[in-house]
Amino acid sequence: MTNNTRTIPKWRKAVANQSAVEQAILELVNRARLDPAAEAARYGISLNEGVPADETISTAMKQPLAMNDTLLSVARAHSQDMIDRDYFAHDEPGGSDPFERMTAAGYNWDRAGENIAFRSTSGSVTPAMSLQLHQDLFVDSGITGRGHRVNLMNPDFQEIGVGQAQGVFQGSNATMLTEDFGRPGANHQFLTGVAFNDTVTADQFYSIGEGRAGITVSVSGGPNTASGTAGGYSEELTAGLKTITFASGDQVTAAVLTATIAAGFNAKIDLMGQSTIRTSVSMTAVSGISSIVGLGTNALTLTGADGTQAIYGASGGDHLDGKAGNDTLDGKGGADTMYGGAGNDAYYVDNAGDIVSESTAGANGSDIVNGYISINLSDGNHFTGNIENVALRSAASINATGNSLANALNGNSGVNTLIGLGGNDTLDGKEGADTMQGGIGNDTYYVDNAGDHVIEANGQGADNVQAYVSFNLSGQELESLQLRSAASINGTGNSIANIINGNSGNNIIDGLLGADTMSGAQGNDTYYVDNAGDHVIELNGQGTDNVQAYVSFNLSGQELENLQLRTGASINGTGNSTANIITGNSGANVINGLLGNDTLSGSTGNDTFVFTTALNASTNVDHITDFSVVDDAIQVDNAIFAALGGNGTLTAAQFIKNTTGLAGDGNDHIIYETDTGWLYYDSDGNAAGGSTHFATLAANLALTNTDFVVV
Known part of the structure; x- marks a missing residue:
């Protein structure tokens, strides 16, 4: 590789007709000139590595080079000549130098230069090999003074000829490149x-x-x-x-x-596809443009037309204006100012100096800021007008703060703090152990990490948590909880009246204090009830569910299967029309299974088992598992057991026990079959029939009439 530069004569312009490889190399050259520091970083070097102090390359954007047909022809001819005559030099053997060749071809210049490079292979030359020559020239490894890089970055040059040829060079297949640079004089x-x-x-x-x-x-x-x-x-x-x-x-x-x-x-203005413009200068879209992409490091003003479009800044401090329509505005590098105008606009913010404005006349819609840094919508120096939503990007632990509107604040995979301030906000920390604070308004939180923390003070609205993990509302003024996904997770309330809804998994739901409403949905759910005002909701076909009650509780009206009375208090349990399992505690419990073939257990304590529903030996027979003739009683309703007459303890004449289960005379209405433990009610009191099996106790109990009460 070698370079040469000179200053002297004047101007000529031509339209280029380069090959695809030559065009691709020109694009690489202009990429480097538009952002010199980025090009150096791309190749892992410092921009001024190896460059003499008196030729220091600034990081400022250099003007893009235009392909000149005359320079293109000169460059191509020199590349081909080096292959044909098997030499590698700026000066032709016994002939002209680059500047003489340019002048002879009719290019009048006042500044000019040349780079040459080649690559060879024992195989076939590929386009990738030719493109690699740009990196070779930019890195310029082993070249004293890094003159090729200096030529590439020379701010005075305006035109270029990129001439590439290939053939056998020094015994190998080679791609040869000549870059001839020029400036035709001032005022061009x-x-x-x-x-x-x-x-x-x-x-x-x-x-x-x-x-x-x-x-x-x-x-x-x-x-x-x-x-x-x-x-x-x-x-x-x-x-x-x-x-x-x-x-x-x-x-x-x-x-x-x-x-x-x-x-x-x-x-430099490119047309990419049918409607994307890539530009190194400020511009305004008129029609037929859906996207604008800024190039270089200068501060650009990029303005869209009415309608939906995307505008991307360059790496300077750009000014983007989307006008009306649903626009996407991304300033990229630099402290950018972005105006969305009317419509649902999306902004991308990655610099602490970025400004987003929705305060221009006619600005409206639902807008979102995509933040790669912490975002505060209430910061009037950087966010003005009605901006509703924030989505934090990347994996950094950054934060989002809303404003007085109904904001949707979404975190990222880092540890985020989301603060809604006023309005009915939706806060979703996404992955990471996030802290979310909605402030005033009816806020909704999405919790998906066991380390997520939700903060709500008293009097700040009716708030809801949508949880993908087990969650506890305790310690915060949160009113409702919805368990999400299909996982078997749990929900716990607090001291206020909560609404807690389960999912399709097997949930444990505990409202704690307050008159709570709990619904488990599908799955085999467990409820903890500690307030007489607690309400449990279960529909048919939603699993086998259990209520753990610290107060008297009635399963009626809901598709609840099981009830367990907790603590040692004398509280009561009532079933429903399904086959319930009802278990008492150590207190004196009143247990009524109502309809269905129920299993009733009193545990310890003086328990009363109640029968108040129409008898049916197939569908309404209760099994009392632990009846104690010392402590427990069976209470029957004389509206159902009509033959028993009035109220009080069952008379001795109305009770009989035997191994046949049959009445002995006309007064034997309650029959205990000792070998099976079956209890019958015989409406006519004789062995002629009419007895109905209504309960099953343990066999061979010392049961007497005094164990029964008629009410």
Whole structure:
């Protein structure tokens, strides 16, 4: 690799007709010039590594180079000559130097330079090998003074010829590259760019095979040109505000914009696909443009047209204006100012100096800030107008604060703090152990990490937690809890009246203090009831459910199967029409299974088992598992057991026990079959029939009439 530079004579402009490889190398050269520091970082070097102090390269954006057809021809000829005559030098053997070749070809210059490089292989030359030559020249390893890099970054150059040839060189297959740089004198400026479809690599950058030929590039005040076979175009034009139109060729709808061309400074404007403009200068979309992408490090003003579009800034402090429509605005690097206008706009914020405004006339809609740093919508220095929503991006532990509106604040995979302030907010920390505080308003929280913490003070609205993990409302003024997903997770209330809903898993739901409403939904759920005002809801087909009650509780009206009385208090349990399992505690319990074939256990204590529903030997027979003739009683309703007459202890004449289960005389209405433990009610009191099995006790109990009470 070697370079050469000189200053002297004057100007000529031409339209380029480069190959796809040459166009791709030009794009790499201009990428480097538009953001020199980024190019150096891409190759893992310092921008001024190896560069002499008197040729220091600034990080400032350099004007993009326009392909010149004369320089292109000169560069190609030199590359081919080096292959044909098997030499590698700026000066031809016994012939001209680069500057003489440029002048002889008719290019009048006042500054010029040249880079040359080659790569060889024993195999076939590939396009990738040719493109690698750009990196070789930029890194410039082993070249004293890094002159190739200095040429590439020379801010005075405005035009270039990229000439690539391949053939046998020094016994190997080689790709040879000559880059001839020039400036035609003062007061010239060029519009350059490329029309391409980003379909080969889909990387938002030109690649070989993506060029679009025959796209007419019209500039107000002329001249006009068209993209070449590789998609590139260049033209000289006067400075000032220009209307630029891309049309014809395979362009379905003309893409029209206005841009200001600065005197003595080139502009690069690309057409990517049908409607994306990539620009190194400030511009305003007129029609046919869906996306604008800023290039370089200068601060650009990029303005859309009414309608839906995406605008992406460059790495400077850009000004983006989406106008009306649902716009996406991303300033990229630098402290950017973004205006969404009317519509549902999405902003991307990655710099502490970024400003987002929804305060312009007509601005409305539901807008979202995608934050790569902490976001505070109530910070009037950086966020103005009605901005509703925040989504934290990346994995950093950053935070989001809302404003007085109904905000939706979404975290990321880091540890976030989300603060809603006023309004009915929705807060979702996503992954990570997040802290969420809704503030005033009826707020909704999404909890998916066991380390998530929700903060609500008294008087701040009716708030709801949507939990994907077990969650406890205790210690916060949270009113309702919904268990999500299908996992078997649990929900616990607090001291106020909560609404707690389960999911399709097997949930444990405990409202704690307060008159709570609990619904387990599908799954085999367990409820803890400690307030007479607690209400449990279960529908048919939603599993086998259990109530753990610290107060008297009635299963009636709900599809609840089981009831366990807790503590040592004398509380009562009542079933429903299904087959219930009801278990008492150590107190004196009154247990009534109602309809269904129930299993009743009193545990210790003086318990009373109650029968108040119509008898049916198939569907309404209760099993009392632990009846004690010393402590317990059986209470029957004389409306059902009508033959028993009045109230009080069952008379001795109305009770009989035997092994047949049959009445002995006309007064034997309650029959205990000792060998089976079955209890019968015989309405006519004789062995002629009419007895109904209504309960089962243990066999061979010392049961007497005094164990029964009629009410």
